[in-house]
Amino acid sequence: MATQMQQPLIDYHALVSGGRVHGSLYRDEQVYERELDQIWHKVWVYLCHESELPKPGDFLRRQIGTQPVLVVRGDDNAIRVFFNRCRHRGNLLCNREHGNADSFRCPYHAWTYAKDGALLEPTFEEGYDNNLSRADFSLTPVPRQDAYRGLIFASVSPTGPSLREHLGQVTEFIDLFMDVSPTGDIDLNSGVQKLRYHGNWKLLPENSLEGDYHGPFIHRFAFEMHSRRTGLNMSSLYENQVPDVIRSLPGGHMVEDYRGASMTPPQRVMTPARQAYLDALEARYGKEKARQLSSTTPPLVFVFPNLIYIMTHIRRFQPIRVNETHVYYHPLLLKGVAAEINEARLREHEFGFGPAGFISPDDIEIMERNQIGVQARGNDWQHIARGLHRVREMPGGGTAGYTMDENHLRGMWQHYARLMSGESDSDVH
Amino acid sequence: MSVDPVAAFLYREARLIDEHRYQEWLTLWESSDTLYWVPCNDDDIDPRRQVSIIYDDHDRLLQRVERLLSGSVLAQQPVPKMRRVVSNIEPEQEAPDLIAVRSNFILITARAGRQELWAGQALHRLRVRDGSHRIVSKKVLLNNSDQEIPLLQFLI
Numbered sequence: 001m002a003t004q005m006q007q008p009l010i011d012y013h014a015l016v017s018g019g020r021v022h023g024s025l026y027r028d029e030q031v032y033e034r035e036l037d038q039i040w041h042k043v044w045v046y047l048c049h050e051s052e053l054p055k056p057g058d059f060l061r062r063q064i065g066t067q068p069v070l071v072v073r074g075d076d077n078a079i080r081v082f083f084n085r086c087r088h089r090g091n092l093l094c095n096r097e098h099g100n101a102d103s104f105r106c107p108y109h110a111w112t113y114a115k116d117g118a119l120l121e122p123t124f125e126e127g128y129d130n131n132l133s134r135a136d137f138s139l140t141p142v143p144r145q146d147a148y149r150g151l152i153f154a155s156v157s158p159t160g161p162s163l164r165e166h167l168g169q170v171t172e173f174i175d176l177f178m179d180v181s182p183t184g185d186i187d188l189n190s191g192v193q194k195l196r197y198h199g200n201w202k203l204l205p206e207n208s209l210e211g212d213y214h215g216p217f218i219h220r221f222a223f224e225m226h227s228r229r230t231g232l233n234m235s236s237l238y239e240n241q242v243p244d245v246i247r248s249l250p251g252g253h254m255v256e257d258y259r260g261a262s263m264t265p266p267q268r269v270m271t272p273a274r275q276a277y278l279d280a281l282e283a284r285y286g287k288e289k290a291r292q293l294s295s296t297t298p299p300l301v302f303v304f305p306n307l308i309y310i311m312t313h314i315r316r317f318q319p320i321r322v323n324e325t326h327v328y329y330h331p332l333l334l335k336g337v338a339a340e341i342n343e344a345r346l347r348e349h350e351f352g353f354g355p356a357g358f359i360s361p362d363d364i365e366i367m368e369r370n371q372i373g374v375q376a377r378g379n380d381w382q383h384i385a386r387g388l389h390r391v392r393e394m395p396g397g398g399t400a401g402y403t404m405d406e407n408h409l410r411g412m413w414q415h416y417a418r419l420m421s422g423e424s425d426s427d428v429h
Numbered sequence: 430m431s432v433d434p435v436a437a438f439l440y441r442e443a444r445l446i447d448e449h450r451y452q453e454w455l456t457l458w459e460s461s462d463t464l465y466w467v468p469c470n471d472d473d474i475d476p477r478r479q480v481s482i483i484y485d486d487h488d489r490l491l492q493r494v495e496r497l498l499s500g501s502v503l504a505q506q507p508v509p510k511m512r513r514v515v516s517n518i519e520p521e522q523e524a525p526d527l528i529a530v531r532s533n534f535i536l537i538t539a540r541a542g543r544q545e546l547w548a549g550q551a552l553h554r555l556r557v558r559d560g561s562h563r564i565v566s567k568k569v570l571l572n573n574s575d576q577e578i579p580l581l582q583f584l585i
Contacts, residue, residue: 097575191470191479196577221501225492326577331480343477347484355581356467356483358496364580365503368541 010034012420016413019385019406023374026200031420032322038419039305040065042157044166046307046316047071049188049330050150052098053079057115060098063318064156069142070094070104071152074115079147081154082117082139093139104139113139149178150185151307169396170253170303177298177309179289182280183336188314190346193329193354197364199371201319202416204327205302206409207363208310209254212245213386213404218366222358226351231267232297244392246401248411252304252419258297261403273338280336304415312349323371329353329360384409435520438555438562439532446584447511447536451494454584457564459556463487464566467585472570482574482581497584504582509540511583515551527565528555538583545579548572 010031015022025031047062053073061084062069068084070093086093086106093106093113103120105112112121117139122132144155146163148171153163160166167174178186207214215223227233247255268274282290301309308315309332318326331349333342352359374382387405394400401407432440438457445454467483468474476484485493496502513536523529529552536547549572554565569585571578 191474191481193469193480193482194575194577196579218503221496221499225496229492329480333478339477346476346478346480347489350481350484351489354469354480354482355578358492361580361582362501362503365582 010420012417013414016410016417019388019410020381020383021409021413023377023380023382026202026371026374027322029322032200032319034420035319036065038422039416040319041067042155042160043305043419044144044146044153044155044160044163045305046303047081047152047154049186049314050079050147050152051185051187051189051335052330054189055100057100057102058098059094059096059101059104061094061096064142064154065319067156068092069154070139072104072115072117076116078116079152080115080117081142081145081152083142085140086111087119087137087139088122111137117141149174166251167303168251168253169249169398170251170255170301173255173257173299173301174303174309177301177332179285180293180298181334181336182277182284183334184284185335187333187335187342188330190331190333190342195327195329195355195364196320197325197327197368198323199325199367200323201306201317201325203367203370204317204325205254205304205308205412207367208308208315209256209300209302209408210404210406211300212256213406214363214366218362219359222352222362225358242403244400245403246387246405246408247394248399248401248408250397250415252412252415254302254408254412256300256408258299259292271340273340277334277337277341302412304412311352312345313353327364384413433518435528435530435555435562436515436518439515439518439530439551439553442564443513443515443534447513449497449508449511449583451497451584455491455494457562458487458490459563459565461487463490463564464568465490465493466566466568467571467581468568468574470575472574482571483569483585493584497582502582504540504580507540509538509583511536511538513537523554526557528557528562529553530555536585547585549574549585 015025045064048060048071052060053071056073056075056077059070059072062071070082070084071079072082073079084093086108088106088109088111091106091108094104103112103114110123111119114120119134119137122128122134122137142154142156143158146153148163148167178184211219242261244260245257247257249255278290278294281293285293297311306316313332314330316328320326331346333345350357355361384406387401387407390402391407392400399407399411442454442457463486465483465485466476467481469480469482497505513534515532515534517533519531521529532551534549534551538545538547550570552568555562556565
């Protein structure tokens with residue numbers, strides 16, 4: 001196995017070049033195992049937003065690749081990420097999904113840890129003949145942890161680019177969806193819709209960030225229903241002629257930036273709460289940016305490998321096996337607005353998303369069929385060359401394309417191939 | 430021949446949705462101020478602050494049915510075969526013209542080579558008028574509302 005790690009048998013660059021992607025990358029168990037090692041157990045993985053842990057003692061469970069982790073807010077208000085594993089015999093320390101705790105007690109032999117990970121009590125300590133130093137048996141922190149605007153990321157690899165280096169240009173687009181809040185702060189403590197699908201994890205970012213091309217076909221009915229209800233007319237997206245909408249950013253990130261596209265903005269009934277919200281936006285950002293924030297859709301964003309922002313929510317996902325993925329939809333609420341604004345955001349979210357929504361379930365069904373389709377090995381390539389002839393190289397790196405182009409998919413796959421080939425971090429960025 | 434009228438109403442509702450007779454199902458509802466609710470994560474969440482799987486007022490309920498009838502729902506191609514068993518029916522008179530009913534259900538769906546099992550409790554509020562019942566609200570507590578679930582692209 002070790003030699004296989006050093007010398008990849010598979011030429012990943014050849015499998016993603018020339019505007020096409022090979023089918024094996026969606027179905028091959030060996031590829032999937034390597035993704036865990038080379039991607040999920042190396043790069044920065046999105047875990048949660050700090051607003052999901054408002055109080056000291058609040059905790060939640062997450063997973064990085066195959067590895068269970070525990071995110072805890074301490075008495076000092078710091079948020080820490082630990083491997084969710086008792087230092088004694090490796091039992092899963094905390095099996096509740098989320099909650100609030102004073103300390104974490106392993107049910108197996110009752111070793112107990114403080115919120116900051118310190119071992120409080122190994123139980124029947126006299127049996128250790130003074131050779132067990134409590135300080136040596138704190139919970140193991142995940143090697144690297146950092147945050148951007150409250151979004152908490154972690155990496156189980158001790159080395160690699162910093163989070164800021166990893167995010168690069170995508171922070172500009174994260175800022176845009178955060179700035180819809182008049183305080184700049186979002187609230188993700190809004191519950192989570194959980195879904196499973198029978199398909200490879202990479203189908204999700206591919207599908208989530210290319211709604212312009214498939215939208216007119218699989219979402220037409222829901223989009224028309226949506227525009228009848230809200231006045232938001234998305235038909236201009238079908239026109240295919242708006243440049244610089246589809247962005248590929250260095251680091252495998254993808255963006256659909258609609259700010260240059262003309263869309264009839266949603267007509268909303270003006271209420272005192274909504275007026276107060278618009279006034280607060282203007283007070284914080286000035287007239288021009290406030291107008292833009294309230295009249296256009298913030299860009300859709302994919303932060304490699306597992307964070308997606310779309311319209312109403314932050315979506316994260318977790319590969320389970322080569323052909324199974326779990327998806328989590330967290331509605332994005334705003335801090336500093338009246339309750340009715342956030343209530344409307346929740347109802348807007350449920351219209352489109354989650355297992356019973358009117359938009360994303362059609363995507364999920366398509367992805368499951370996609371997974372079946374790529375089992376057919378004749379002409380074993382997916383075509384992602386749309387817009388190859390008109391792609392624009394951007395000054396800071398990355399590319400820009402027209403509304404329905406696939407330059408962002410090509411960018412993501414090239415980044416993927418570099419990681420899978422084990423190229424050094426400095427080459428990757 | 431004599432099934433309790435409340436039980437008979439729930440059985441009929443179950444049959445209509447299992448057989449995808451959505452328009453007929455709508456006639457079982459009051460025509461305004463209704464709520465069709467499937468909470469997410471917990472049974473008792475505050476829907477103004479926490480997301481639900483379904484939180485349909487009457488307009489959204491009509492949209493849900495309109496979409497199911499449109500032929501555009503990919504997870505309804507082919508249409509799933511569905512049968513549910515409704516049991517443990519416990520009605521309670523809440524007001525002179527209002528009955529609150531708890532019932533349990535087990536639903537089996539089959540489609541595209543997969544059979545799925547859904548289970549939970551339904552809480553109906555039924556208005557009684559001239560001897561007939563109309564649904565004011567239906568809250569469905571899924572056993573697995575806090576788990577990763579498959580698509581729910583049918584009526585539950």
